[in-house]
Each structure stands twice: as C-alpha cells, then as structure tokens.
Amino acid sequence: MSLTVKILGCGSALPTTYRNASAQIVDHNGKLFLVDCAEYTQISMRKAGLRFTAVNNIFISHLHGDHYFGLFGLLSTFALSGRKQALVLHCPQQLKQMLTSEFSPVNIKELGFDVQFNILSDDGVNKIYEDKTFEAFSVPLRHRIPVWGFIFKEKMPLRNINKACIEKYKLSIAEIVSIKAGSDLYLEDGTTVPNKELTLDPPKPKSYAYISDTVCLPSTAGAVSGVDVLYHEATYEALLAERAKETFHCTTLQAAQTALDAGVGKLLLGHFSGRYQETDTLQKEAQTIFENTVCAYDGMELEI
Amino acid sequence: MSLTVKILGCGSALPTTYRNASAQIVDHNGKLFLVDCAEYTQISMRKAGLRFTAVNNIFISHLHGDHYFGLFGLLSTFALSGRKQALVLHCPQQLKQMLTSEFSPVNIKELGFDVQFNILSDDGVNKIYEDKTFEAFSVPLRHRIPVWGFIFKEKMPLRNINKACIEKYKLSIAEIVSIKAGSDLYLEDGTTVPNKELTLDPPKPKSYAYISDTVCLPSTAGAVSGVDVLYHEATYEALLAERAKETFHCTTLQAAQTALDAGVGKLLLGHFSGRYQETDTLQKEAQTIFENTVCAYDGMELEI
Numbered sequence: 359m360s361l362t363v364k365i366l367g368c369g370s371a372l373p374t375t376y377r378n379a380s381a382q383i384v385d386h387n388g389k390l391f392l393v394d395c396a397e398y399t400q401i402s403m404r405k406a407g408l409r410f411t412a413v414n415n416i417f418i419s420h421l422h423g424d425h426y427f428g429l430f431g432l433l434s435t436f437a438l439s440g441r442k443q444a445l446v447l448h449c450p451q452q453l454k455q456m457l458t459s460e461f462s463p464v465n466i467k468e469l470g471f472d473v474q475f476n477i478l479s480d481d482g483v484n485k486i487y488e489d490k491t492f493e494a495f496s497v498p499l500r501h502r503i504p505v506w507g508f509i510f511k512e513k514m515p516l517r518n519i520n521k522a523c524i525e526k527y528k529l530s531i532a533e534i535v536s537i538k539a540g541s542d543l544y545l546e547d548g549t550t551v552p553n554k555e556l557t558l559d560p561p562k563p564k565s566y567a568y569i570s571d572t573v574c575l576p577s578t579a580g581a582v583s584g585v586d587v588l589y590h591e592a593t594y595e596a597l598l599a600e601r602a603k604e605t606f607h608c609t610t611l612q613a614a615q616t617a618l619d620a621g622v623g624k625l626l627l628g629h630f631s632g633r634y635q636e637t638d639t640l641q642k643e644a645q646t647i648f649e650n651t652v653c654a655y656d657g658m659e660l661e662i
Numbered sequence: 663m664s665l666t667v668k669i670l671g672c673g674s675a676l677p678t679t680y681r682n683a684s685a686q687i688v689d690h691n692g693k694l695f696l697v698d699c700a701e702y703t704q705i706s707m708r709k710a711g712l713r714f715t716a717v718n719n720i721f722i723s724h725l726h727g728d729h730y731f732g733l734f735g736l737l738s739t740f741a742l743s744g745r746k747q748a749l750v751l752h753c754p755q756q757l758k759q760m761l762t763s764e765f766s767p768v769n770i771k772e773l774g775f776d777v778q779f780n781i782l783s784d785d786g787v788n789k790i791y792e793d794k795t796f797e798a799f800s801v802p803l804r805h806r807i808p809v810w811g812f813i814f815k816e817k818m819p820l821r822n823i824n825k826a827c828i829e830k831y832k833l834s835i836a837e838i839v840s841i842k843a844g845s846d847l848y849l850e851d852g853t854t855v856p857n858k859e860l861t862l863d864p865p866k867p868k869s870y871a872y873i874s875d876t877v878c879l880p881s882t883a884g885a886v887s888g889v890d891v892l893y894h895e896a897t898y899e900a901l902l903a904e905r906a907k908e909t910f911h912c913t914t915l916q917a918a919q920t921a922l923d924a925g926v927g928k929l930l931l932g933h934f935s936g937r938y939q940e941t942d943t944l945q946k947e948a949q950t951i952f953e954n955t956v957c958a959y960d961g962m963e964l965e966i
Contacts, residue, residue: 371738371739371742372739372742372743373704373705373708373735373739374705374708375705375708375709378705397701397702397704397705397731397732397735398701398702398705400677400701401677401678401679401682401701401702404677404678404679405679423734423735423738423767423768424735424738427701427731427734427735427738427767428701430727430731430734430767431677431701431727431728431731434675434727434728434731435675435676435677438675438676439676452765455764455765456765456766456767459763459764459765460759460763461756461759461760461763461765461766462760462765463727463731463734463760463767464727
C-alpha cells in the first residue's frame with residue numbers, strides 16, 4: 359500500500375516565475391487523484407511523468423482561477439489523446455453549470471468520454487469517493503466564494519494472518535479469508551482460537567488532508583483530526599494576519615495551530631503568496647507552534 | 663522605430679515538456695500586442711520580463727484551446743494587479759459570447775477595467791487596429807473552426823528633412839513640418855524647391871504577418887504579400903501532407919511555397935506538432951523552397 363502526494367503547484371493567484379498555482383496529485387497505489395488544476399497542470403503532469411489515463415477523479419476546491427483554469431486544457435488534451443474512460447469531477451455546482459453551458463470553453467458532449475459531476479455539498483463532511491481500499495471526503499471551508507477541502511483515507515486493511523498458524527491448524531482457503539476478515543477459529547474439539555492469536559495487526563491506514571483556500575476555522579481541526587499529513591494553506595506570514603483576514607486566507611501560525619489542534623502527524627504548508635520566493639521563514643514561524651512542519655515546493659513528492 | 667516579435671510558445675495542441683502552445687508578442691516601440699494566448703502565457707510573459715500594463719490589445723486567432731486558454735488567467739491577473747486601462751480583444755464572436763455569458767470563467771463586469779470586443783470579420787482583409795505609426799489587419803483563413811491571421815504594419819513614416827536645407831533656406835518650424843509631410847518649398851523669388859531635394863527617404867516601414875492555424879490557401883500569399891517576416895504554421899513535415907490535410911493544417915513545404923509566392927523577406931515556421939522535439943529537419947525541408955526560413959522556438963526574439 360502506497361500513498362504519495364506530488365505537488366505540481368503550491369503558489370497563489372498572482373503568477374510568479376518560481377512557483378505554479380495550486381495543483382497536486384494524490385497517488386494511491388498508482389491511482390492518481392488530481393486535487394485542483396491550475397493553469398499549467400497538464401504540462402507539470404507531463405514533466406513529472408504522470409499518466410493522464412491514471413486520473414479518473416479530479417477534485418476542484420473552488421472556482422478561483424488559480425485552482426481550476428488548467429482544467430479546460432486538461433479535458434481538451436484527454437479528448438485529443440483519445441480517452442474513452444469516464445472522468446468524475448468532484449466540484450462546486452457552478453463548474454457543472456459552466457461546463458454544460460452553451461458557451462463553455464470545452465464542449466463536454468464532444469469530448470469522446472463521459473464526464474460525471476459529483477457536486478460538493480455544503481452540509482458537513484461527506485464521503486465523495488470510495489473504492490475497495492480508499493475513500494475521499496469533502497469538508498466545507500470558508501473563503502470569498504464557496505470552497506471545500508478534501509480528506510483522503512486508506513480504509514482499514516484486513517488483518518495479516520500469522521503464517522505459522524496456517525500450518526499449525528491446517529487452515530483452508532475459506533478459513534484464511536474468514537480469519538483475515540476478523541473471525542475466530544472454531545476447532546473440531548469445540549475450542550475457539552481467538553482472532554488476535556491467529557493474526558497480526560495490519561499496517562495503519564494512511565490519510566492525507568488538503569485544506570485551501572480558507573479563513574482559519576475551528577471546525578477544520580475536527581474534520582482533519584489525526585491525519586498523517588495535513589496540507590494547509592499559509593498564504594501569509596504571521597505579521598500579515600490582517601491582510602490574511604481581509605482576503606479570507608490563513609497565516610503560518612493559524613495553519614500550525616490547526617495542525618496542533620487536529621493532532622496530525624505532519625503539516626505541509628502551501629498556497630504561498632507570490633511575495634515569498636523563499637519559504638524558510640514561513641516554515642520556522644509555523645514550527646514555533648507545530649514542530650513537524652515543512653513547506654511544499656513544486657515537484658515535491660511526499661510519501662505518507 | 664523598432665518592431666520585434668517575441669515567441670512565448672510555438673507548439674500545437676498536445677502539451678509537451680519542451681514547447682508551449684501558441685502565444686507571441688509583437689513589440690512596436692514598447693507597445694505590446696499579444697497574439698494568441700495559450701495556457702501559461704502569463705507566466706511566459708513574467709519570465710520574459712514583459713509588462714502586463716504595456717498590453718492593450720490582444721488578438722485571438724481562433725477558439726481552439728491551445729490558442730486562448732491562457733486568456734482567463736491573464737484577464738484575472740490583470741484584475742488582481744489593479745489594472746484600470748481598457749483592453750481590446752480582437753477575437754471571434756464566440757469569445758465575446760463566452761466571456762459575457764452567465765457562466766463565463768471570468769466575470770468581465772467585475773474585472774475593474776473595460777474589455778472592448780473587436781469582432782473579427784469573415785469578409786476579406788480588414789484593418790482592425792490603428793495608431794499614429796502602426797496598424798493591424800485581420801485575414802480570414804480556413805481551419806476546422808473560424809480562424810484569422812493577423813498582419814502588423816508600420817505606417818509609412820514622414821520623410822526625414824535634410825538638415826543642411828534648414829540652414830540654407832532658413833526654414834521655419836511650420837515649413838519643416840510641411841516639408842516632412844511631403845510639400846515642396848516655395849521661395850520668395852517664385853522658384854520652387856522640390857520636396858525630394860529637401861528630404862531623405864525615411865526608413866522602410868516594417869511588417870509582420872501571423873498565419874496559424876490553416877489549410878494551405880492560395881489567398882494567403884496575396885494577403886501577406888511583401889511582409890518582412892511571415893510566421894506561418896508548419897504543423898507537419900512534408901511526408902505527413904495527408905495528415906495535414908485531414909487536420910486542416912499545413913506542411914513545411916506549403917508554408918514555404920506561400921512565403922515564396924508572397925515574396926516575403928523571411929519565413930518563420932511555427933505551431934509544430936509535438937512529435938518534433940527538434941525542428942532542424944523541418945527548417946531544411948522548407949529551405950528547399952524558400953531559403954530564408956528559420957524555425958521559431960520558445961523565448962526567441964526576432965527584430966524585424
């Protein structure tokens with residue numbers, strides 16, 4: 359089981375020569391989940407060697423251009439590349455309205471593949487994606503327009519069977535499957551071997567949360583409680599708290615406090631204002647509250 | 663008087679790691695005319711140190727994404743940067759419909775500056791821009807959707823006065839202005855000094871044409887006749903003429919034949935298919951018909 363985050367862009371709205379705007383890939387065992395899709399995302403994906411066909415789910419946090427203006431090009435490229443497999447867009451209602459309107463930049467009826475819209479809900483934390491081993495949730499945040507964060511979680515894996523027990527009890531395939539799922543073993547002499555004597559703890563499921571863009575919200579810490587890695591926007595340094603408030607963004611210290619309150623494993627700062635070419639100071643500021651903080655950078659790969 | 667073309671992108675639709683899609687700057691004495699605006703144009707402009715405020719006219723050839731998907735981000739950035747000056751979009755009708763529709767990616771009513779639409783006409787070559795020293799024309803081309811090329815021309819400058827004559831005839835300011843505009847000089851003794859004895863030829867006005875995307879059209883050579891530099895799409899090598907025809911594009915040899923027929927000074931090839939990382943072969947092919955051919959590359963600056 360492998361869960362990796364690949365940062366394609368961690369800048370904010372104004373373009374810079376040293377950082378792309380928001381886009382990242384959550385890679386779960388080779389399935390790629392694209393989170394936000396700023397201009398240049400398709401080219402960053404090419405540069406990172408990420409296969410377009412491995413992306414079947416795109417999550418758009420909100421409709422500010424630095425989070426989705428790359429979507430038109432990416433959808434067009436999917437079409438030009440002959441894509442047939444369906445794509446799910448987890449997104450605000452307005453994006454569906456835009457893409458299905460008469461004057462949409464891309465005509466989704468003529469792409470050659472099906473685009474399914476999973477409209478994000480304002481009503482608390484919601485499961486928006488699920489497969490056998492992985493799930494994703496949306497979390498309403500607060501910005502100048504409707505915005506959501508996303509949480510990605512591996513499901514609790516089946517328990518690992520203790521191989522010595524297979525031989526000892528001459529376990530059948532059916533018994534092994536049942537024990538891995540949590541059953542005890544019932545022997546012919548009427549005794550019961552408890553599951554925990556037959557199995558080993560599975561690896562802890564991994565989790566990741568993406569929180570951008572938002573004001574500092576008390577509810578965020580609860581929603582992302584205990585995740586292994588929290589990506590949190592830190593558009594501004596602490597000194598610019600007033601500017602952060604005016605623009606509905608967070609400072610380093612607010613991000614760090616959320617990480618602390620949520621008891622996450624690691625804090626990954628991002629969505630930096632263009633005024634910060636170097637981010638060392640931002641990292642140090644956050645570390646005064648939450649030690650295990652690192653700053654994202656374009657091209658970063660973080661295995662969770 | 664200076665006229666320079668700056669190539670921001672000269673690739674075609676499918677994204678590559680080595681070439682951006684179509685965008686270029688025509689720089690006339692510091693006034694910047696943006697021609698097409700693919701994704702990443704605003705960042706390329708930043709990298710090239712081109713001032714956003716020097717752009718007051720944007721020319722969009724057609725509505726395939728690799729020619730205009732960077733416009734949404736650029737307009738948003740103009741707004742975020744506090745732009746107040748009006749912007750003219752010389753573009754197909756459908757772009758106006760898109761940008762003024764309810765679900766447009768950018769709300770042009772809230773940009774903070776005026777966007778004026780100059781809708782391109784199907785009816786022959788039309789003057790679409792003019793200032794004291796420079797003008798631009800649209801040229802209908804033929805592609806899978808409506809498309810136009812653009813011609814940029816310096817106006818014929820005033821004649822340069824021969825400085826020795828100022829002293830010799832004790833010319834007044836009014837007389838100098840009149841002579842520069844082409845008048846003869848009438849002396850008090852009734853004789854006339856012809857203008858050509860008082861003035862020197864001004865520098866030849868410079869001109870540039872942008873032709874992309876199109877099938878090979880006989881009418882193009884007439885429209886761009888005699889320009890100093892012709893940028894012409896050459897999406898494919900000659901061997902792929904059938905593919906070029908199917909996709910409504912040109913080959914190297916077709917571009918070169920147009921340059922030859924038009925009697926241009928120099929041919930600049932561009933809009934290369936992603937299959938060509940190196941363009942030496944394309945250049946050599948075109949040179950078999952039109953010797954003074956060069957291939958564009960991202961970052962190229964060509965003084966005309």
